[in-house]
Amino acid sequence: MATSRPKRQKSARRGAEPANAEGGAERIWQVVAMIPHGRVASYGQVSELAGLPRGARLVGRVLSRLPTGSRLPWHRVITASGRIAFPPRTQAHRRQAALLREEGIIVRAGKVSLSRYGWDP
């Protein structure tokens, strides 16, 4: 039964349209936007839900390219180890930790308990 993987096709871009800088990003935004309040999801989880089995880096890349005022709860996305992706002691790191705490999430040493706050879709 033709089980073979759907083999991701190489974006069929049309010449009449400017390269879509988004691509699968759109999908990622949707997934991130549906993360419930007080919960967190890992990059790999988001990528998987978005249809990218191994697109964890894509998620990180897409989030880093988020436009200002995207209203996206990017702070609810953390690494698979439950740690904040930003290096400690950085402004971005502190900001994400603060946002998570505002949602009732306990952040300790830049880490979050996935067993406790991990999003289970």
Added chain:
DNA sequence: GATATGACCGCAA
């Protein structure tokens, strides 16, 4: 077209 980089993941030592 090739190379290097990136808010990563999983495994092994």
Added chain:
DNA sequence: TTTGCGGCCATAT
């Protein structure tokens, strides 16, 4: 716990 390696996809040069 930390470090190293390969893999994945997209962007920039």
